[in-house]
Amino acid sequence: MKKIILLLPIVGAAVAAHAQSSVTLQGTVDIGVNYVKGSRTSLTQLMSGGNATSKLVFRGIEDLGGGMYAMYWLESGFNADNGTFQASNTNNQPSGATPANGMSFNRRSIVGIGGSWGEIHLGRDWSPSYETYTGKFDPFALGVGLGLNYAGGINPNQVRASNAIAYISPKVFGGFSVNAQHWRGENASGTATSGDGTGGGGRLMYDNGPFAAAATFMRTKYAAGSAIYRSLAGAYDFGPARFSFNANKDQQGTLKQSGWMVALTVPIGVTQFKGSYSGIRTNQAGDPEGKKLALGVVYNLSKRTAVYSTLAVIRNSGGGTYAFSGVTTAPNRSSTGFDLGIRHHF
């Protein structure tokens, strides 16, 4: 899927000097029809990103010689159903959420240096646990099929962190890699909450052929109680099908939440069938719990374009009110979601 825009020097300048210059411009447009229903409301809507987030990416690599390279990655997510863009966060705290609608590089904004020893990134980056929620482990990862364990995250850095420094190791010992990250909350010093939003974490991963696994730990400081996030994920591709799972424990102060997901993906020709079962439970009064069953099919018209459809049901217990985006459901009632869309990578 990687494409390079050839960048040639302006006529008259020396060609050799920038022969390796490049910027890759790529992206995704994914829009579907979406029907969601809770016990209280229902909604038929167009929705962006049912199979892959609609996005625009500017990125590139420069060979520095001696096995070193510089790299950057600027990625902006948008809501393709109405043309608006998604929000970023400037300080890794709820107060840092920016207004949505205008374009930002909310999904990634990094510059880095790399070599055989790994990569160092500076900027807004995927946090260590990001990888455990991508399609590598959750075959839906987005839309109505997304594992319910992903819902209601307590930690604002569950997916990304701004103001971060990251080290990503190369694969060693036949498939192991490490990601270590630190991010800053950037509050003025001298107050009780000066450290809020500063945190970090790490990921140990194994990825080799049919087998992949990851374990992550992250902690973001808050005077009111640090937000801690742990996740585990694994996958095994046994040919006719691929099994995967992820699980997480999320807490801040006395509030605790845990979730899990198991999934199966079956490719038949250009069609991919997938199903997942996921759950989430918090320690609030009654121990509210939700479980989701999702079934989906992706029909690949090419390597870049697919038509997809997903049907999913959420069931609540213990007073849970988990529902699909856009609708509400009464405690212990269920919610249904369906989508049918087109996904195009460019």
Next chain:
Amino acid sequence: MKKIILLLPIVGAAVAAHAQSSVTLQGTVDIGVNYVKGSRTSLTQLMSGGNATSKLVFRGIEDLGGGMYAMYWLESGFNADNGTFQASNTNNQPSGATPANGMSFNRRSIVGIGGSWGEIHLGRDWSPSYETYTGKFDPFALGVGLGLNYAGGINPNQVRASNAIAYISPKVFGGFSVNAQHWRGENASGTATSGDGTGGGGRLMYDNGPFAAAATFMRTKYAAGSAIYRSLAGAYDFGPARFSFNANKDQQGTLKQSGWMVALTVPIGVTQFKGSYSGIRTNQAGDPEGKKLALGVVYNLSKRTAVYSTLAVIRNSGGGTYAFSGVTTAPNRSSTGFDLGIRHHF
């Protein structure tokens, strides 16, 4: 005017797999000096988009084989005189207007599948009546020369609709085509205004050589009274000149508005002379009415670059206060507008 950025696979990957990959990056920068005057105020300003909207476009087509293709079109309008961007709308209702300034794909944000049977689009698209106000029928279409019948639209979907599904037929029977569209307001269910913003419409068009014509009908539901929009347009190019017109009837509840425009375009060498006469009338107290005469000249320095100038006068009656953007005029007084600018397509 179409240009393709060649996208080559990263060196080392198989070239054949993505030989057809492409993204077209194009746009327009159009800025002019603009003088507008009403009976109450006057203003000398720089203005964006006197001849063509300043915009940035990312789009592409992928050949899927078997006569099928996938396509996307992401278009963002901006105010080139100050560098800010234009607003979008998330729900096809006045409440969904987004703040301007930050970039959005406010002008178009679609993904689609096409073939010999036509195209299906999902996303924020040109609504059926859009075509009747483009340069195909109104030779000004923008700036101080824009037909006055375009002013004060009651229907937020007069030009575009978010959350839309559209079918666009190919040309059949020597030039006929159909555009049918449905869009969603996406309000929560169970209230009196749940259906607000949901609507649809269609366009029947004929376009063959010197002759073009279109008829459109659109209706967006509102509990307070559906917004209905009808437009008609036609053009005939008889060689030394091209005649065109459009007309519209716009209503919501008891509020009704109607407008019309007739225009002539005369190309002489690389210069284009154009004139239009347009009017608008609403059924408010006194039947306020405005009429505009516009005269313009476009001098093409190349296929992509032009210098243009327009002079236009609005006359009001019945208590009308129609005036050029940025100024106000007293009832039944006139307003004058002038612009002189540079338009560059890239």
Next chain:
Amino acid sequence: MKKIILLLPIVGAAVAAHAQSSVTLQGTVDIGVNYVKGSRTSLTQLMSGGNATSKLVFRGIEDLGGGMYAMYWLESGFNADNGTFQASNTNNQPSGATPANGMSFNRRSIVGIGGSWGEIHLGRDWSPSYETYTGKFDPFALGVGLGLNYAGGINPNQVRASNAIAYISPKVFGGFSVNAQHWRGENASGTATSGDGTGGGGRLMYDNGPFAAAATFMRTKYAAGSAIYRSLAGAYDFGPARFSFNANKDQQGTLKQSGWMVALTVPIGVTQFKGSYSGIRTNQAGDPEGKKLALGVVYNLSKRTAVYSTLAVIRNSGGGTYAFSGVTTAPNRSSTGFDLGIRHHF
């Protein structure tokens, strides 16, 4: 550093017609670790643009024949540490500041026509004094090393102006050039502040081989007192080192401010050492004054990529409270700033 994306016509169209079509897509990602300290607070943060502003640029030139060309330049600044974008200004007055976060072409948004007689630009452009604060005269120009004389500008057009018309002459008489500019505040007429934000200015510059010098004057009207800005700058490259300075006088009504900076840049191989000493003083009670010493090093990994570090100290007197961005210091106390970052041009 200039690169062109070759734009080829869609297959089937005539190649010759657009053989010269081009859009250059380029930019910078620059992020560093930044430690700043005042007597009251300190902060460790990630910061964008310590060596060069993080930005995205779309620009191009079209040959119109006969020695004429059309050009456009759209440049958007962003905060690469968190992915948000920077603000623009719609009316050259404090009231026209737009919200940051969403992408705008805040750094430049122009269309122009050029030839052997010079260039005419329309839009949001660098104001005449911009050049005297770039790296041409201030070797830091950004980050903790930026000359202190640049701080606290009274004139919103110190760097850029929206709604502007500019004429830039070619170099004549072996290196002289002129920049003359006019910008509009675009307020409604008929009030005392109608003229606010309207202004203009000019720059006389000499630039030839080792020697460069510039003098600028700008004035923006305000009913409360016009904002006047004068700057002078000079540089001489005597081989092993380059000396440069700039100085400015800034005033609005009775408020006056003056500043100066002297700098030395010493290149040794691919490493650049630089130091500057700068000061600023206002005529408020006590004549508060600040002085900054900055020392920096830039290690170029390639023509496009560098690692840089800067250490700077501000000392205050007369009640001055000048401090580095993000921290505060008590009157007459000092402030310290340090950064270490990666800058990559693409």
